[in-house]
Amino acid sequence: MRARVSYAIIALALLGMGVSAYLLYEHYYAPIVCLGSGCAIVDQSPYSEIFGVPLSGIGFLSYVTILGLAVGTLRTGSSLSVLVIYGLALSGTIFSVYLTYLEVEVIGALCNWCVTSAVVLAVILVLAFWELRVSGPGDHPARPKN
Amino acid sequence: MKAFNHWIVLVTVAAVVAAALLIVLSSLSSQSPEFRVTEREQAGENSGPSQSLPGPPSNADPDSSMSSPTPDEGGMARDWGHSLDQPTLGSRDAPVTLVEFAEFYCPFCARYLLETFPKIEHRYIETGLVRYQFRNLPVHGEPAWIAAAAGECAHDQGSFWSYHDRLFALKFGSGTGSGHGKLDVDRLIEAAAELGLEVERFRTCLQEYQATFERCSHEYSSCIESGGREEDCAEALYACAGSDGTMAELIDDQKALERMVNRLPADERARAQELGTPTFFVNNHILIGAYPFEEFERLIERELERKAGDR
Numbered sequence: 001m002r003a004r005v006s007y008a009i010i011a012l013a014l015l016g017m018g019v020s021a022y023l024l025y026e027h028y029y030a031p032i033v034c035l036g037s038g039c040a041i042v043d044q045s046p047y048s049e050i051f052g053v054p055l056s057g058i059g060f061l062s063y064v065t066i067l068g069l070a071v072g073t074l075r076t077g078s079s080l081s082v083l084v085i086y087g088l089a090l091s092g093t094i095f096s097v098y099l100t101y102l103e104v105e106v107i108g109a110l111c112n113w114c115v116t117s118a119v120v121l122a123v124i125l126v127l128a129f130w131e132l133r134v135s136g137p138g139d140h141p142a143r144p145k146n
Numbered sequence: 147m148k149a150f151n152h153w154i155v156l157v158t159v160a161a162v163v164a165a166a167l168l169i170v171l172s173s174l175s176s177q178s179p180e181f182r183v184t185e186r187e188q189a190g191e192n193s194g195p196s197q198s199l200p201g202p203p204s205n206a207d208p209d210s211s212m213s214s215p216t217p218d219e220g221g222m223a224r225d226w227g228h229s230l231d232q233p234t235l236g237s238r239d240a241p242v243t244l245v246e247f248a249e250f251y252c253p254f255c256a257r258y259l260l261e262t263f264p265k266i267e268h269r270y271i272e273t274g275l276v277r278y279q280f281r282n283l284p285v286h287g288e289p290a291w292i293a294a295a296a297g298e299c300a301h302d303q304g305s306f307w308s309y310h311d312r313l314f315a316l317k318f319g320s321g322t323g324s325g326h327g328k329l330d331v332d333r334l335i336e337a338a339a340e341l342g343l344e345v346e347r348f349r350t351c352l353q354e355y356q357a358t359f360e361r362c363s364h365e366y367s368s369c370i371e372s373g374g375r376e377e378d379c380a381e382a383l384y385a386c387a388g389s390d391g392t393m394a395e396l397i398d399d400q401k402a403l404e405r406m407v408n409r410l411p412a413d414e415r416a417r418a419q420e421l422g423t424p425t426f427f428v429n430n431h432i433l434i435g436a437y438p439f440e441e442f443e444r445l446i447e448r449e450l451e452r453k454a455g456d457r
Contacts, residue, residue, distance in 0.1 A: 095165045
């Protein structure tokens with residue numbers, strides 16, 4: 001995997017971690033008042049959890065995994081890691097599209113932070129897919145060998 | 147390379163299946179419990195002692211001027227005729243007035259209604275210690291304003307509280323099946339019909355509001371676009387809404403909020419720079435947020451003691 005793509009995925013994963021950490025904080029320690037952002041409505045809706053597990057928490061763990069895999073790829077150049085990043089980003093993107101549909105059509109409020117997370121995942125998906133198509137199988141050491 | 151492509155296909159299929167599984171699980175777990183709002187039809191505006199009590203403010207309630215603005219309030223002449231008739235619960239002689247500013251789109255308002263309000267109602271409103279008033283503060287844009295207007299239209303037919311409970315149940319309860327509903331105009335009218343309100347009268351009331359809203363918000367936008375100051379444009383909006391009709395009632399609520407904030411002690415006024423919903427005024431003290439009952443209890447008891455000391 002080329003270093004530039006790895007670094008881009010690392011940066012996006014860090015951004016996603018920040019967004020989901022903020023949403024997780026809002027979910028548990030929300031300031032009990034609506035200030036006009038749709039995030040309070042979305043984050044307090046029944047759709048913000050799956051059987052008690054907050055979606056923002058699942059999102060955070062996904063980003064941590066993607067970060068770990070991207071860092072690992074940077075060091076080893078393994079295409080397997082890119083494949084896993086691609087799988088995670090694809091399932092996350094599909095689920096994010098569903099959640100955005102819920103926000104617009106069912107909940108009636110759009111949370112900008114949730115949309116940001118969806119966009120971050122979609123970009124990671126595109127990068128990972130592109131990398132898989134371009135690089136193909138085998139190891140492509142990111143760091144130039146001395 | 148061919149084998150690797152197979153892996154990509156396999157992972158793609160696995161990812162799609164995983165996403166589908168997440169969607170199914172999310173759908174299953176979002177069936178929220180029934181929204182257990184207190185039914186106030188029997189104790190609300192249609193009968194009983196705690197019905198809406200329009201009329202002159204009592205001497206025992208120094209803050210009731212909040213609900214009955216006089217021409218000298220805010221140093222400007224005012225003519226918001228409907229403000230004498232805000233949705234109110236409790237005795238007009240109650241020593242403490244509790245005003246709630248809320249909107250039907252705010253989950254924290256729903257949480258307050260579900261968890262805290264029944265305790266306040268039972269302990270303070272039903273016992274004549276607190277007079278309770280509802281005012282609108284729509285913070286989630288046009289849909290929230292329309293829902294607020296629908297509340298006012300229900301109030302015009304003497305059914306504010308039951309409609310208020312119904313909207314929160316529709317928005318945050320499981321009444322929609324999905325557990326979280328949109329409150330579009332059709333749904334607002336349907337809710338009125340379900341409660342036995344005069345549907346045509348309700349529809350006309352909402353349509354008049356929408357027409358006024360469109361006309362006046364257009365005027366406001368034009369004012370802003372032509373470089374007008376926000377305060378001046380807001381005044382133009384208020385003037386456009388006039389002193390009658392649902393839009394005027396909603397604007398009266400925003401004006402009432404300004405007046406009440408201006409009347410707060412300096413330290414509390416400083417905290418009230420950014421207001422959201424729900425916001426409460428316990429006599430002349432502010433509480434921003436859906437705090438637990440104990441916080442209201444502390445403030446109300448303090449006010450009751452102060453009033454007892456004044457006698």
